[in-house]
Amino acid sequence: MRYNEPSPLEQMIISYRFDLPNPASIDTYLANDGYVAIKKVLGMTPEAIIDELKVSSLRGRGGAGFPTGMKWSFVPRNTGKPTYVICNSDESEPGTCKDRLLMENDPHQLIEGMLIAGWTIKSNKGYIFIRGEYRYLIDIVDRAIAEAYQRGYLGKNILGSGWDFDLYTHTGAGAYECGEESALLESLEGKRGIPRLKPPFPAVVGAFQSPTILNNCETYSAIPWIFRNGGAAYAALGTPKNGGTRLVCVSGHVNKPGVYELPMGFNLLRIVNEVCGGVRNGKKLKAIIPGGSSSPVLRADECDIPYDFDSLAKAKTMAGSGGVVVLDEDTDIVAVALRTIKFYAHESCGWCIPCREGTNWLKKILSRYHEGFGDESDIDLIAELANNMLGRTFCALGDAAAMPTAGFVAKFRNEFEDYLKKSPRFQPAPELAVV
Amino acid sequence: MTFSPELEARFAKLLNSYPPGRQRSAVVPMLLYAQDEIGCVTQELVEEVAHRCGVTALQVDEVIGYYSMLHRKPLGKYHVQICTNIACQAVGAEDLWAHACKNLQLGNKEVSPDGLISLEEVECIGACAWAPAIQINYDFHHQVTPEKFDRLMQALADRTYSARPS
Ligand SMILES: Cc1cc2nc3c(=O)[nH]c(=O)nc-3n(C[C@H](O)[C@H](O)[C@H](O)COP(=O)(O)O)c2cc1C
Ligand code: FES
Numbered sequence: 145m146r147y148n149e150p151s152p153l154e155q156m157i158i159s160y161r162f163d164l165p166n167p168a169s170i171d172t173y174l175a176n177d178g179y180v181a182i183k184k185v186l187g188m189t190p191e192a193i194i195d196e197l198k199v200s201s202l203r204g205r206g207g208a209g210f211p212t213g214m215k216w217s218f219v220p221r222n223t224g225k226p227t228y229v230i231c232n233s234d235e236s237e238p239g240t241c242k243d244r245l246l247m248e249n250d251p252h253q254l255i256e257g258m259l260i261a262g263w264t265i266k267s268n269k270g271y272i273f274i275r276g277e278y279r280y281l282i283d284i285v286d287r288a289i290a291e292a293y294q295r296g297y298l299g300k301n302i303l304g305s306g307w308d309f310d311l312y313t314h315t316g317a318g319a320y321e322c323g324e325e326s327a328l329l330e331s332l333e334g335k336r337g338i339p340r341l342k343p344p345f346p347a348v349v350g351a352f353q354s355p356t357i358l359n360n361c362e363t364y365s366a367i368p369w370i371f372r373n374g375g376a377a378y379a380a381l382g383t384p385k386n387g388g389t390r391l392v393c394v395s396g397h398v399n400k401p402g403v404y405e406l407p408m409g410f411n412l413l414r415i416v417n418e419v420c421g422g423v424r425n426g427k428k429l430k431a432i433i434p435g436g437s438s439s440p441v442l443r444a445d446e447c448d449i450p451y452d453f454d455s456l457a458k459a460k461t462m463a464g465s466g467g468v469v470v471l472d473e474d475t476d477i478v479a480v481a482l483r484t485i486k487f488y489a490h491e492s493c494g495w496c497i498p499c500r501e502g503t504n505w506l507k508k509i510l511s512r513y514h515e516g517f518g519d520e521s522d523i524d525l526i527a528e529l530a531n532n533m534l535g536r537t538f539c540a541l542g543d544a545a546a547m548p549t550a551g552f553v554a555k556f557r558n559e560f561e562d563y564l565k566k567s568p569r570f571q572p573a574p575e576l577a578v579v
Numbered sequence: 580m581t582f583s584p585e586l587e588a589r590f591a592k593l594l595n596s597y598p599p600g601r602q603r604s605a606v607v608p609m610l611l612y613a614q615d616e617i618g619c620v621t622q623e624l625v626e627e628v629a630h631r632c633g634v635t636a637l638q639v640d641e642v643i644g645y646y647s648m649l650h651r652k653p654l655g656k657y658h659v660q661i662c663t664n665i666a667c668q669a670v671g672a673e674d675l676w677a678h679a680c681k682n683l684q685l686g687n688k689e690v691s692p693d694g695l696i697s698l699e700e701v702e703c704i705g706a707c708a709w710a711p712a713i714q715i716n717y718d719f720h721h722q723v724t725p726e727k728f729d730r731l732m733q734a735l736a737d738r739t740y741s742a743r744p745s
Binding site: 236397469 | 612
């Protein structure tokens with residue numbers, strides 16, 4: 145089901161089945177364009193498939209926005225090893241709640257997207273890695289997989305092509321870091337989710353030491369549409385190099401928070417004001433965290449921009465996972481910065497020192513600051529510490545912690561300074577009387 | 580150890596899902612599914628999973644501390660998880676958390692004396708747009724006000740709680 149009313153401004157190409165009765169069943173899927181794309185793709189060469197994806201300018205919806213066609217082209221052929229297709233449904237980036245809807249309401253669309261990936265690299269096995277908290281979705285996806293086996297869309301000799309493909313769900317057990325692709329692969333192998341050194345990237349050495357396509361759940365879910373309607377049609381929906389639509393998850397201080405499918409490049413302020421009915425209680429907008437908690441915050445005056453990967457990168461932040469957190473004028477930015485760093489300190493896997501220590505020191509300093517025991521020099525200390533972590537950690541979790549922290553200080557330095565005035569100042573310990 | 584037939588079927592399916600020689604992959608799912616049935620990860624379970632997956636008990640033991648959903652001690656019959664991450668924080672999750680601690684007389688990761696309820700402050704659970712969000716065991720509850728929270732807790736106490744998400 146949907147958990148919020150859709151907006152008339154939405155352009156639904158991957159979420160249009162959400163409103164149908166019994167949306168997760170294979171009969172609904174088959175009656176509504178389902179498994180049409182795979183039939184077409186089974187007659188295509190890997191090169192043609194990858195070219196079509198490149199034309200679509202589909203970019204990864206997991207966070208980094210990497211071009212999907214290019215990613216698939218990195219998978220080496222004829223290594224003699226098996227190959228794998230993995231779906232990242234770990235969805236743990238604060239602010240993000242879209243993969244949940246895709247699996248709940250349209251699991252067959254995801255399966256078809258993974259089938260297309262499987263055929264492209266002639267893989268025989270795929271796994272959908274679903275975060276442990278989403279147990280009900282594991283049941284829904286397992287049921288969909290069973291239906292697909294019954295109807296011959298999974299298993300042996302799919303649609304008479306002579307090609308076999310098996311698909312399974314795999315549960316996580318509570319760890320944000322397992323959304324990072326190489327940590328996910330470690331977790332899939334039954335180990336602690338600690339990232340691997342890159343390169344080699346998963347395309348070359350991924351699951352079980354073999355070439356692997358690894359994409360986000362929404363990325364796969366967009367692929368059947370692309371092959372039904374053509375890459376050019378998909379690209380045309382968005383802005384240059386940012387094809388298609390995106391499930392934007394809007395939370396925080398708006399009248400109508402929700403997940404909305406919007407064309408790439410939809411103006412961010414219009415998302416707040418038109419799609420979501422404006423800031424709630426008639427308050428003024430203070431800031432937007434545009435792409436999940438890892439993305440540096442935008443001040444209200446910076447929000448009049450197209451919501452796509454390149455425009456946000458130009459504004460020195462990112463569209464990331466599509467989680468838009470809207471903050472009104474009453475928001476305590478220091479409290480948001482503290483809650484953000486608490487999250488990263490909790491989720492750091494502890495493998496590399498700049499991340500393990502850096503997140504914890506930032507948490508300690510920000511906690512002290514928030515409690516009113518801050519000092520002028522702390523503001524620069526926070527920024528300096530964060531900037532020293534950037535680019536120096538084993539995986540991007542350290543960057544994901546440092547970027548927003550540095551952003552809060554840079555964009556809202558005045559609020560940090562105001563904190564010093566209103567807070568109970570640090571009282572030096574009384575000097576001991578010398579007797 | 581013996582498990583329910585459903586769990587045994589799940590284990591059999593799991594062990595078959597991974598490539599030959601890669602049964603270690605089943606360790607984390609097995610621990611989580613078994614924990615749901617027996618309440619927590621016991622030493623006996625560690626050894627059983629090790630045996631079934633063909634790895635050492637140490638290789639099973641070392642993952643337990645890493646995954647926040649795996650517990651060595653039993654939780655309450657109903658594990659109440661309140662998200663206080665940024666999207667929920669923005670719409671009152673910190674007050675909800677304080678309210679929950681006060682009304683349940685429990686702190687983070689504590690279990691009520693009768694074993695009915697345990698409480699945990701959790702990170703984002705993927706319900707940000709419908710915040711503040713909580714999970715009771717695996718059920719999601721959205722837009723949870725303190726009043727709605729109290730009603731849910733009352734239903735737990737009265738044993739009238741239905742697992743349907745709200
Ligand atoms: C700390 C961390 C957490 C991540 N969490 C997720 C996640 O929950 N889901 C996801 O799809 N990608 C996540 N990613 C990104 C993945 O590493 C990877 O880039 C992505 O799944 C690739 O798929 P895409 O190309 O389709 O975006 C995370 C990355 C980092 C560094
Ligand atoms: S921030 Fe609470 S559910 Fe995402």
